[in-house]
Amino acid sequence: MxxxxxxxxxxxxxxxxxxxxxxxxxxxxxxxxxxxxxxxxxxxxxxxxxxxxxxxxxxxxxxxxxxxxxxxxxxxxxxxxxxxxxxxxxxxxxxxxxxxxxxxxxxxxxxxxxxxxxxxxxxxxxxxxxxxxxxxxxxxxxxxxxxxxxxxxxxxxxxxxxxxxxxxxxxxxxxxxxxxxxxxxxxxxxxxxxxxxxxxxxxxxxxxxxxxxxxxxxxxxxxxxxxxxxxxxxxxxxxxxxxxxxxxxxxxxxxxxxxxxxxxxxxxxxxxxxxxxxxxxxxxxxxxxxxxxxxxxxxxxxxxxxxxxxxGIGPDEGDGGSPLWALDLLTEFGADTVRRHVLTARPQGAGGGIGRADLERTRALLDGTWNRWLSGLFAAVREDSAGRVPDAEPGGEGWEALRHRLRRAAEDLREAYGPEAYAPRRVVAVLDEVVCCTADFGYVNGFERHRPSGAGHHLPALAAQLAVAAALTSWAWPVMPEGATRLAQALDMAPGGPVIPEALAPPAPGTRLAPPSGPVFGF
Structure with a gap:
């Protein structure tokens, strides 16, 4: 070795x-x-x-x-x-x-x-x-x-x-x-x-x-x-x-x-x-x-x-001047929220602030995008596929264009994660784009559930979104390991795989999902 x-x-x-x-x-x-x-x-x-x-x-x-x-x-x-x-x-x-x-x-x-x-x-x-x-x-x-x-x-x-x-x-x-x-x-x-x-x-x-x-x-x-x-x-x-x-x-x-x-x-x-x-x-x-x-x-x-x-991070002016101890913030916001935020606010130039109000905004972003999309996806699988991964190839309106974009995102992530061009702030931005684009794809294809011509038209879109969720158990693991691990457990997968385009594959058809009772990322 x-x-x-x-x-x-x-x-x-x-x-x-x-x-x-x-x-x-x-x-x-x-x-x-x-x-x-x-x-x-x-x-x-x-x-x-x-x-x-x-x-x-x-x-x-x-x-x-x-x-x-x-x-x-x-x-x-x-x-x-x-x-x-x-x-x-x-x-x-x-x-x-x-x-x-x-x-x-x-x-x-x-x-x-x-x-x-x-x-x-x-x-x-x-x-x-x-x-x-x-x-x-x-x-x-x-x-x-x-x-x-x-x-x-x-x-x-x-x-x-x-x-x-x-x-x-x-x-x-x-x-x-x-x-x-x-x-x-x-x-x-x-x-x-x-x-x-x-x-x-x-x-x-x-x-x-x-x-x-x-x-x-x-x-x-x-x-x-x-x-x-x-x-x-x-x-x-x-x-x-x-x-x-x-x-x-x-x-x-x-x-x-x-x-x-x-x-x-x-x-x-x-x-x-x-x-x-x-x-x-x-x-x-x-x-x-x-x-x-x-x-x-x-x-x-x-x-x-x-x-x-x-x-120059001193007392939190929004909290009566009390010190911003890591233990307090990790207990209040969780490791995922804190890790994600400090990477974007890391003082390597023009960073953002680090206070309770800033962390609240980061938690709200995770809840409003990442967790909202995942909770909707898990609910749809539960209602439309008996809580199991559907036996369908990933697809849906716009899937091919999105898949190509996601594969390029994987290459961008791999580069930003690598030691030669390490850029953690870029990693966070690309991960957010992946989630937002997939959430938009899920919303558009959600109307397939009501197509009068027959059932099952929406299942390929569910499989496609599950492929993205599976990829995030690897792609997001270095930044938010707790959430990536919870997501992997929900999909019956192992977290922390290599950050590669090939990670974009859904769990095996018939796999029973076990979503967490609370948020996947942060809390």
């Missing part, structure tokens, strides 16, 4: 619950691609993890009077449960604070890079809070980015995605509000400039989206920075280098390395291709640090990137 196509999604900090903006970013889109490839019989490895050692986890623990391990464990369990509720199925979710062997693996990787002089000691100015008597890094400091001026935390700027270590303007300690003072600090760094040609060659061959290409070219033009890979602290994996007792591996470096642990690159060859799904604010770890680690290890991995823009 060929090596799997490796799909990754950004590790999520285990400092809070899963937000709807997270689903709208990398996770649902990556899962849809994973499902479509598996349905086509292609080997896939879909991995992610939780950033348990992020500074924000330690900060949240301190504010709540808890241990960081407790915070990481609790929110990790909630995040992974919500992924499952949303239908996001990973093959591997790395749990840094819990997975056996992870700490030793990361320390051995760190020592390997140190032995090669890829990681080296440097003395640089860093932010220090004299009031708290502690170094300020990551979530412990806020200020204006020295590159773009956007205000945010230390580490990586969420607006321009560049590292801002020691370069924040007007830095402020998050714990006490005191200004951060510059102080010389000796830490371990990963200098990128010695890898200039290798990284530039990697980026040229990666087919970067325009905004990522601008980031990488700007880094090259300005001179590649030295990236801190350790800092003084108490939470995280201890730096295993002599002379740096009390230092911990930096969470950004760890997030990049975490992907290699999830794949198990030291146990099996790397795949021929990897696709990374991430938000632009986290792109540095994927597009710069991970390739740097691979280059240092002498490994080559063709990589592609699917980057969603920073999602």
């Amino acid at each position: 060929s090596s799997p196509l490796w799909i990754t999604a950004t590790p999520l900090a285990s400092d809070g619950e899963l937000h709807i903006g997270h689903l709208a970013g990398p996770y649902v889109a990556a899962d849809v691609l994973s499902r479509s490839l598996r349905a086509d019989g292609r080997p896939v490895l879909f991995t992610s993890g939780t950033a348990d050692h992020a500074e924000s986890v330690e900060l949240r623990a301190a504010r709540g009077g808890r241990k960081p391990e407790e915070v990481a464990e609790g929110f990790r369990a909630a995040i992974t449960a919500d992924w499952l509720r949303a239908g996001v199925r990973f093959d591997q979710v790395v749990r840094p604070a819990r997975d056996r062997g992870y700490r030793r693996w990361l320390q051995e990787l760190f020592l390997d890079l140190y032995a090669q002089d890829v990681i080296v000691p440097r003395t640089r100015l860093a932010h220090y809070c004299e009031s708290c008597r502690s170094w300020l890094h990551g979530a412990y400091v806020t200020g204006a980015c020295g590159h773009c001026g956007a205000r945010g935390e230390g580490g990586l700027c969420q607006e321009c995605a560049r590292p801002n270590d020691g370069e924040l303007v007007d830095p402020m300690c998050v714990r006490c509000g005191a200004p951060g003072r510059p102080r010389r600090s000796r830490r371990l760094y990963l200098p990128l400039e010695p890898m200039r040609e290798l990284l530039a060659d990697h980026w040229r061959g990666a087919g970067l989206p325009p905004r990522l290409a601008v980031l990488c070219e700007s880094l090259l033009e300005d001179g590649l920075p030295d990236i801190p890979v350790g800092h003084p602290g108490e939470w995280g994996v201890p730096v295993p280098v002599d002379g740096f007792a009390g230092h911990r591996v930096d969470s950004c470096f760890e997030s990049a390395a975490l992907h290699l642990f999830g794949y198990g690159h030291d146990k099996q060859p790397l795949p021929e291709r990897a696709l990374h799904f991430c938000g632009f604010g986290h792109a540095f770890c994927h597009v710069v640090l991970l390739p740097a680690i691979l280059v240092a290890l002498g490994l080559k991995l063709p990589q592609e990137f699917h980057v969603d823009e920073t999602s």
